[in-house]
Amino acid sequence: MKEFSALLILMMCLPVVGQDAGRGDVREISVRVLADEEVRAEAGWPGRISSLMKNVSGEFERLFGIRFTIGGFGGWTSNDAHGSLQLLLDDLDATASKEGCDVIVALTAQKYPAPGMLGYSLFKEGIILLLIAENAPGLERVLKHEWGHMFGGAHVADPGSVMNRLLTGGKFDALNVQAIRLSKDRTFNGIDFSIPKDARRQAIEVYREICDVNLRAPGTGRPAVAAPISAGVEVSWEFRAVLDEGGRNEMFFLDDAPFLLALIHLEEKEYDQALEACRAALKLNPDNLETRNLVGIIARRQNRIEEAIAAYEKILEEKPRSPRFLYNMAIAYAKKGDSEKALDLYRRAVELKPNFAEAWNNIGELGLRSDRVEDAEAAFLKALSFNDSFALAHSNLAEVYVRKKEYDKALAEIALALLANPGIPGPYNVRGNLLFQRGKTAEAVVEYKKAIALDPGYEKAYYNLGICRFDEGSVPEAIAYFSKAIELAPRLAEAHAGLGYGLLKTGRIDEGVAEIRLAQELGLISAKTHLNLSYAFLLNNQPGAAIDEARRALQIDPALAMAHSNLGVAYMKEGALEEAARSFEKAVELDPNYKDAFVNLANLMMVRGKRQEALSHCLKAVAIDPKDGVLHNNIAVLYFREGSYGKAWDHVQKALALDAKVDPGFLDELKKMLKRFSGARVASGAGARI
Secondary structure, X not given: OOOOOOEEEEXXXXXXXXXXXXXXXXXXXXXXXXXXXXXXXXXOHHHHHHHHHHHHHXXXXXXXXXXXXXXXXXXXXXXXXXXXXXXXXXXXXXXXXXXXXXXXXXXXOXXXXXXXXXXXXXXXXXXXXXXXXXXOOOHHHHHHHHHHHHOOOOOEOOOOEOOEOOOOOOEOOHHHHHHHHHOOOOOOOOOOOOOXXXXXXXXXXXXXXXXXXXXXXXXXXXXXXXXXOOOOOOOOHHHHHHHHHHOOEXXXXXXXXXXXXXXXXXXXXXXXXXXXXXXXXXXXXXXXXXXXXXXXXXXXXXXXXXXXXXXXXXXXXXXXXXXXXXXXXHHHHHHHOOHHHHHHHHHHHHHHOOOOHHHHHHHHHHHHHOOOHHXXXXXXXXXXXXXXXOHHHHHHXXXXXXXXXXXXXXXXXXXXXXXXXXXXXXXXXXXXXXXXXXXXHHHHHHHHHHHHHHOOOOHHHHHHHHHHHHHOOOHHHHHHHHHHHHHHOOOOHHHHHHHHHXXXXXXXXHHHHHHHHHHHHOOOOOHHHHHHHHHHHHHOOOHHHHHHHHHHHXXXXXXXXXXXXXXXXXXXXXXXXXXXXXXXXXXXXXXXOOHHHHHHHHHHHHHOOOHHHHHHHHHHHHHHOOOOHHHHHHHHHHXXXXXXXXXXXXXXXXXXXXXXXXXXXXXXXXXXXXXXXHOOOOOOOOOOOO
């Protein structure tokens, strides 16, 4: 899931020419062209944009091996009340559909009093917005400039470059040629990071060089009180007034190179370098909300949650209706453990941007964390309805189906996730969950390790390996895996809960309770955390507290058989035998294969002096788990008391074969009784290991 979007802007300016180069196979980009009502009122507008696109496409194909093909025309309604291209672009982003194309190029002819900008681009989402204005020459140049941004081009101080912020040049400068070629194979799914992974190290070097060249360029930093003029092209007085009035300088729009640099470092989890690049960008343009947002994301990724929230709050004071900023603050609150606040922020984000697939996905993740599986499924399906190539949403939907034991559906979603993005660890992690749930722990471990091979920092796989080690009876290894997950993600609530249970199993009750409580504070709303706390309080002989926690578990999941069983044990400790009986009976009704509930019923019947009923429950338990030596020993004792010495002897032999401890005194007494009543000779050697 990615949390940001890069806004790349263009000031009003003038025409350009190309530069010769070529590279490899041609990549074809399909484009959906949308025109607002003002543009559609102009006769021949489709032909005009087709001609512009053809000219720009020819140059991009020659320079970069990229060809643009119009996949369809459509209309959109621009809000006359909006006073800027940025607000119009926000509307487009919230509502427009690509209809299967890679990129949207939208046109508006809104009349602004002082139109300082002719183009805006959303880099990750793949949307370009162009203003068709009177006395604004060079629309082809504007389009070429914005396509440059769409493939990772950055503003430069070089007055001869088309990527100069004022479009005074006629060619792509050499550094931007490199940057665009590196992003030739970028994604346009609106979800995954756009710049290809194998090109990122080179891209870092290119953007660093652009930053250095920009800072060394003569004249940068001086107020630009007059707009540069190209030969034969006039710039309107209104445009000059925008420059003069704002006191802008050349550095103001040179912040996108360090910003792009920060994005790559963030994606590569190089947070210190990302923050350094953000600081460089903010030095050039302190008011850029996108860069400030990125600083908040970095703080959040480094677990400085309060700092991140404070950053988002300041940003939202300036732009309170930004879906992306609300979304990022929601992630911070979710990491803080305030799921209710996070959910409210996500819902505000999707209200403003109904097609916000990432926000719908995160709403689903909150549902999964709180065991609201149906709500989670609905949210993931909503996300995929807006973006069916969203690999993480497919992976999360697979997890829903694993929990619902709809394994064929889960496998289908895993396949779709890997088809959309074979390089993410999530689908392998979910496939591991599916195998584990089906009792194939060794195969599950293989899948979790595949996830870690793809992303050594993938904390969920370490957590799940801990669960597997528990299943295999290796509590110390499980604790080590949970600890590793916490090292990677200190606020991963599930890992704290797992570690807490591991500590309980090793007798470190107070530490275990503290970890489970921390998991709850971090936002884990789970019946199992309350179940494990009830277990801890039973170990500490605190039946009242155990009852409270078991009841809380049942409020979340009334069908949790183990919670009913723990409740029964606690009632027994308090002497409430009727309540205990009802709890154990409910447990075996919910799960007829729950051995421990039958054992607890047997214990209760013994307390109540009902030996035959106790024996009946023990036999049901051992039928579920024939390899439980302790159970065989207990059954032997019950048969002995019933006078069934032969059956008692059979179960003693089974207990001994399973290395269960059998009281030597009981064994001697049983041998005597067998000899007395049957005259049989009882062997004292073979099979009688004590």
